[in-house]
Amino acid sequence: MCPNRNREADGLMGDAAHQKRKSDHNEGNAFDLTHDPANGVDCHFFAKLVLLDYRVSYVIWNRQIYNTASAGEGWRPYHGRNGHTHHMHVSIKAALRDIASPWPWASLEC
Ligand SMILES: [Zn+2]
Known part of the structure; x- marks a missing residue:
């Protein structure tokens, strides 16, 4: 990718x-x-894209966090010391980590 x-x-x-x-x-x-973003990875887009995958538990991006276990709350403010404004963090559900089906972004062209 x-x-x-x-x-x-x-x-x-x-x-x-x-x-x-x-x-x-x-x-x-x-x-x-x-x-x-200049080389195809705009985390404003990817942060939403990864949430389409059922293996993702939470995402931190740009001073916000989205936890799939409380999806109804949507994106909430994230107050960690690292605001994650230069990279996004994606946590995977431990029980699903070995499922090897392709990720939603696997076939994206940049
Ligand atoms: Zn991380």
Whole structure:
């Protein structure tokens, strides 16, 4: 997907400091995607797109969080220290993580 995109904040596992904190990344149940609209990855769009997948538990993007377990509340303010304005965070339901069907963005052209 989007071969020329910026991958600066992409990742599954956090760095050493991050691994000391409680995080879905430490269990391999989360990934980050770098916001790079010039190269096809506009997280304003992707944050909504990933929510179409039933494996996603919550998304943090641009100082907002969407938890699929309380979808009726929609996007709510996120007050974490990192506002996630340069990358979005996607957490996956642990019980569904091994389902290998394609993600909604797998066939997107950039
Ligand atoms: Zn993250």
